[in-house]
Amino acid sequence: MAPILRVVRAAYDYDAQHDDELAVHEGQLLYVIGEPEPDWLLCSVKGPDGQADLTGNVPENYVEPAPVLYHAVALYDYDATNDDELTVRENDALDVLEVLPDDWVVAQRGPAFGLVPANYVEERGDAAPASAVPEPVAAAPALPAPPPAAKPLGPPKIATALYDYDPVEPDDLDIHEGENCLVIEDADLDWCKVRIISSKKDRSNKEGFVPRGYLQFKEVGKSPAAAATATPAAVATAAPALPAKPVIPVTAPVPPPLAAQPVIAAAPPAIPALDALASALSAQARERENADRIRREREAEEERVRRAQEEAAARRASEEAEQQARAERERRERLERDRQERDRQERERQQREVEEAAAAATPPALPARPPLPRRPSSPARPTAAPVAANSTGSNSIGSAAKDMPDPAKVRIWLDTSGQHRTEATFVDFVDGKVKLHKTNGARIDVPIAALCTDDQVLAYKLKGIPPPASLVPAAPAAKPSSVSTPLVTGGGGRSTMYGGFDWLPFLTSCGVDPQDAHTYAFHFVAEKLDESFLPELTRDILKGLGVKEGDILRIQKRLTTNKTQIQQREADLTTQNLARIEQYFQERVKLSDQSASQLKSDEDLARRLQQEELARANAGKRQDWQACGCRADGFGVEHGPAC
Structure with a gap:
């Protein structure tokens, strides 16, 4: 107990x-x-x-x-x-x-x-x-x-603040609307001394005077x-x-037996609380605060768990998307490698077939021409030049099959840096690319912006198109006699072109306001950006260059459209190149067949001419022998007196 x-x-x-x-x-x-x-x-x-x-x-x-x-x-x-x-x-x-x-x-x-x-x-x-x-x-x-x-004068008196009260005197109490308090002294008709009842440690048990009109009293009476x-x-x-x-012996006092103990x-x-009935209010306030705190903690924990789950789901989705993208890239790379391997094998097969056809069409070597006997004296007679045994009678297959440029039209083409040069002839100028025919027979497409200014002007002229004003150097202006107006390029005397690429037409084609387009073009030129930087113009770069948000969307939309068009053109060019390669190999095979037939005809003609030449030579010898009295028998030639 x-x-x-x-x-x-x-x-x-x-x-x-x-x-x-x-x-x-x-x-x-x-x-x-x-x-x-x-x-x-x-x-x-x-x-x-x-x-x-x-x-x-x-x-x-x-x-x-x-x-x-x-x-x-x-x-x-x-x-x-x-x-x-x-x-x-x-x-x-x-x-x-x-x-x-x-x-x-x-x-x-x-x-x-x-x-x-x-x-x-x-x-x-x-x-x-x-x-x-x-x-x-x-x-x-x-x-x-x-x-x-x-004995207390009565049960405790509880009051609730109706309004906020700010202290005026040092012994006044600052109280907030809705706070409960225990009335300590209420003898005065206008003022009461109270003690705040609150679960907040910084507010509980604070005492002071408050106007009576600011309080609403709650009397607590005794029960019946x-x-x-x-x-x-x-x-x-x-x-x-x-x-x-009880009787106590003389020798020693013995206490009586103990009674049963309650x-x-x-x-x-x-359970903690405060004064009187105010303790109930304080306990209820604490319970409400504890319930609110538990609810807030539970909601915070649920929110934390929800966010953790969302982050985990987002990470999983990102990882899955990355894995799918990586798998798709690997699949495309594998397909591209397989396609290239098939193309290489097909080219090797066609090359072998061409070589085998050429080898099969090569005629056998002619037998050696027998030596003619020496003539003692005869007038010189023109003889047909003998045909070599290994002669084909025509140009080689490679020279007939390979398309070579006209040497008279070959010139040196330079890039914008002037370090790379190519010897080739001009073929065409289509879609901003110059088609050139190199001296080794290869045909290439070069972007017009990659060439130096002189070569760009030449390409426009060869195509029959007047070159842009930005490529043609302005003629020196005559010295003004008085005040003259300076020439303005783009705006403010600054150029909107860099590296052969004019930014102003590009920006206006994107739907940008012309005045803003001039400003943006000057910024791009100041940063030394040319056409090669178009695929790298991200939102952050455009924003750093001072481009407005709406214009960023317009430029990105145009770049996306250009990218799609470029990809389509590249796909078309790839298809065209494959068709050209197929046509080239078919022509090679056809030329090989024609060359084999031509070789056979040439060999037959050479043999026939050689036989005719031998026959004519033998006939001339017999006439010479008869004229000089010579006679030929099975053992040799018996010369006559004239010999």
Whole structure:
């Protein structure tokens, strides 16, 4: 059992507002077994009709010190055997506060309270009694009874602030609208001294004066049961008679057997609060604040979890999109490599077929021409030039198949830096690209902006198009005789072109206002940007160059359209190049077939001419032999006299 700290009496009726509170009636004695929080007491009372003791919290300002029933003196020594009992020594002065029906009394010795067997004490008068035992042990001096506490004038008065009040005097109290307060003094007709009741530490228990008209009072009255409660005087007259003194042997005093001890229930945990009924308001305010705090924490946790889930989902989506994009890039690269490998294999196959066809069409070598016998004297006669055995009778296959440029039209083309040069002839100028035919037979497309200024002007002239004014150098102006107006390019004397690319037409074609287009063009030229930077013009770069938000959208839209058109043109050019390559190989095969047929015809013609030449030579020899009297037989030639 818990020890009894002190004994008090209920000054007002109090109805329990929570499960851990104790309902009491005015005049009821309470055993204080704990003080967990300021302004609250943990009390215990005897249960009705022998039931278990009741325990709960009671406001401290609802109780007062218990009155003393009578003064008593201890007859014997008694050592407490439980926490709620009081240890006394013989002749100790005691104040009896309550007499229990089971031969126990609740006594006070100095600041200590507890249960003592009723037959161990004896009532005495106001003066301290003489010692009952003739031994030289001095009796414990009787402690003065605690002064009775003045009964409160009434239950606490609670008020609520109707308006905010700012202090005017040093002892005034700043109070906010809606705050609850405990009225301490209200004797004045216009002012009240109050104490703030709040769960906020910086506001609670602040005291001061507030105008009465700023407050709304809440009176708390007693319950009807208070009228039926006995007064302390009546309780004092109802003290039971003491039991008979037990017989004590001469050898040693033996105390009588102890009576049964009343049971006091254990104390439940206390709930903090403040004064009187204001404690209920403060508790409710704290509960609301705790509920709001828990709700806010729960909402914050839910929001944190939701954001974490959204971030995780966004990361997963980003990773999946990146993986898909990477897989798509790898797939396209793999398809491109496969296509290039197939094209390479096809070209090698076609090259092998051409070489095999050329090898198959090569005729066999002709037999060596037999040497002619020496003629002693004959007029020179023109002879046909012999055809070499390995002669094809025509140009080589490569020269016939390879398209070479006209050497008379070949010139050197330079880029904008002047470091790279190409020897080629002009073919055409289409879609901003100059088509050139190189000396090695290759045909290339060069953007007009990549060429130097002179070559750009030449390309326009060869195409029959007048070159832009930006490419043609202005003629020197005549020296003015008086004040003259300077020539303005674009605006303010500055150019809108850099690297052969004029920004002004491009910006106006995007839908930009002409005045803004001039300003933007000057910025681009100042940063030395040309046409090659168009794919790299991001939103941040355009914004850094001073381009307005709407114009950024217009430029990006045009760039997207240009990119799509460029991709379409590149796809068309790729298709055209593949068609040209296919046509080229077909022409090579056709030329190879024609060359093989031509070679065979040439060889047949060469053999026929050679045979005719041999026949004519032999016929001439026979005529010469006959004229000079020579005769040929199977063993040789017999010369005549003329030889």
